[in-house]
Amino acid sequence: MNKKTLKDLPDAFFRGRRALTRVDFNVPLDADGSVADDTRIRAALPTIDYMADRGARVVLFSHLGRPKGGPDPRYSMASVARRLSELTKHPVRFHGSSGDEAAAVATRGLADGDILVLENTRFHAGEEKNDDALSESFAAAGDFFVNDAFGSAHRAHSSTAGVTAYLKPAVAGFLMEKELDYLGTAVAEPKRPFVAILGGAKVSGKIDVIEALLPKVDGLLVGGAMACTFFRAMGLETGKSLVEPDRVDLARSLTDRAGFRLTLPHDATVAPSLDRPQLAHAVRRDAIPMDEAMFDIGPETIASYARAIASANTVLWNGPMGVFETPPFDAGTLAIAQAMAEATGRGAITIVGGGDSAAAVARAGLEDRMSHVSTGGGASLEYLEGKSLPGVAALEDR
Ligand code: ADP
Numbered sequence: 507m508n509k510k511t512l513k514d515l516p517d518a519f520f521r522g523r524r525a526l527t528r529v530d531f532n533v534p535l536d537a538d539g540s541v542a543d544d545t546r547i548r549a550a551l552p553t554i555d556y557m558a559d560r561g562a563r564v565v566l567f568s569h570l571g572r573p574k575g576g577p578d579p580r581y582s583m584a585s586v587a588r589r590l591s592e593l594t595k596h597p598v599r600f601h602g603s604s605g606d607e608a609a610a611v612a613t614r615g616l617a618d619g620d621i622l623v624l625e626n627t628r629f630h631a632g633e634e635k636n637d638d639a640l641s642e643s644f645a646a647a648g649d650f651f652v653n654d655a656f657g658s659a660h661r662a663h664s665s666t667a668g669v670t671a672y673l674k675p676a677v678a679g680f681l682m683e684k685e686l687d688y689l690g691t692a693v694a695e696p697k698r699p700f701v702a703i704l705g706g707a708k709v710s711g712k713i714d715v716i717e718a719l720l721p722k723v724d725g726l727l728v729g730g731a732m733a734c735t736f737f738r739a740m741g742l743e744t745g746k747s748l749v750e751p752d753r754v755d756l757a758r759s760l761t762d763r764a765g766f767r768l769t770l771p772h773d774a775t776v777a778p779s780l781d782r783p784q785l786a787h788a789v790r791r792d793a794i795p796m797d798e799a800m801f802d803i804g805p806e807t808i809a810s811y812a813r814a815i816a817s818a819n820t821v822l823w824n825g826p827m828g829v830f831e832t833p834p835f836d837a838g839t840l841a842i843a844q845a846m847a848e849a850t851g852r853g854a855i856t857i858v859g860g861g862d863s864a865a866a867v868a869r870a871g872l873e874d875r876m877s878h879v880s881t882g883g884g885a886s887l888e889y890l891e892g893k894s895l896p897g898v899a900a901l902e903d904r
């Protein structure tokens with residue numbers, strides 16, 4: 507990677523220095539305000555512990571939820587700090603503000619190896635405007651800057667981009683580095699054959715990714731409701747399936763340009779509606795009944811996609827193959843996850859991007875059997891599209 511990372515700082519650099527670290531602690535909360543899923547907190551631990559182990563005074567800040575530009579106790583980082591304290595051996599404290607004098611003062615009371623969690627960055631209206639004065643105030647809480655919030659890197663906010671104007675060095679944390687390495691390298695220099703699998707609800711959100719991947723892949727396999735827009739472009743009946751009528755022409759042009767590299771499902775699992783899963787049945791793609799909808803790829807497609815994965819050396823997957831939230835329409839999604847886990851086992855690089863795909867992999871218990879499961883939904887898509895992420899661009903070059 508061409509950006510400076512923690513490994514570019516000598517071990518002796520850390521002791522006594524305040525490491526202002528932008529993490530992605532935008533975690534789901536339970537109704538009682540406690541952390542419902544701590545995946546993102548655990549994902550930042552390597553960076554946090556590495557610095558605290560070396561005597562840094564680690565100052566963490568993040569956004570959480572969508573408060574309306576002012577303090578809102580429902581989105582306080584206090585419960586995140588509590589959860590973090592259960593995951594690290596270093597002392598964790600919480601301070602109820604960020605980007606102000608009081609927060610900077612609180613950091614002065616830290617001992618080497620201490621961790622301080624600051625309050626939600628979005629309690630400031632200036633955060634999402636990349637407000638310059640706020641950036642400077644954030645910077646006062648650190649002696650150097652670390653960005654480990656890959657999931658927020660596609661936004662130019664005060665805490666992700668602006669702050670780097672006031673705090674140097676500004677380097678990538680380990681999670682950020684891993685994300686950029688896997689997502690970047692997969693596309694730039696894949697071990698071939700390179701197979702991409704794209705699914706999800708809408709073509710519209712994935713057009714740029716398809717465009718960016720097409721020239722790079724050996725095969726691009728399409729699933730999810732997205733496939734139905736392509737079916738419509740082929741003149742097939744799609745029944746009650748989710749189709750984006752205004753993207754049909756685009757789907758046709760993509761198909762024409764992609765040639766043999768683009769594969770659409772051969773068959774579909776359909777049902778009259780989602781609430782009647784017991785009526786699910788498989789049909790050929792040219793036999794989708796007018797009064798039913800495709801909710802998953804069919805068994806033949808599952809088998810053929812699994813074969814493609816089995817012969818690939820790099821597999822990139824974004825977007826569920828069906829409505830995986832409602833069994834039995836999770837079959838295609840689970841089969842892809844399983845095939846990828848097996849591919850990892852024989853040495854292939856396997857990468858999962860996208861919030862729902864990552865959730866499906868977690869539900870299948872296969873997270874540890876992927877080379878990389880990206881923590882950044884929108885950010886991973888934008889990065890795969892080849893866009894420059896403001897939070898990454900703001901870090902120092904090597
Ligand atoms: P990701 O978050 O992994 O990028 P998306 O957000 O693009 O994935 O898509 C996930 C959604 O797509 C899921 O909620 C899933 O139910 C929906 N979906 C997948 N296939 C279908 C289908 N055939 N019909 C309707 N919805 C579908």
Ligand code: MG
Pocket residue numbers: 860861862
């Ligand atoms: Mg999603």
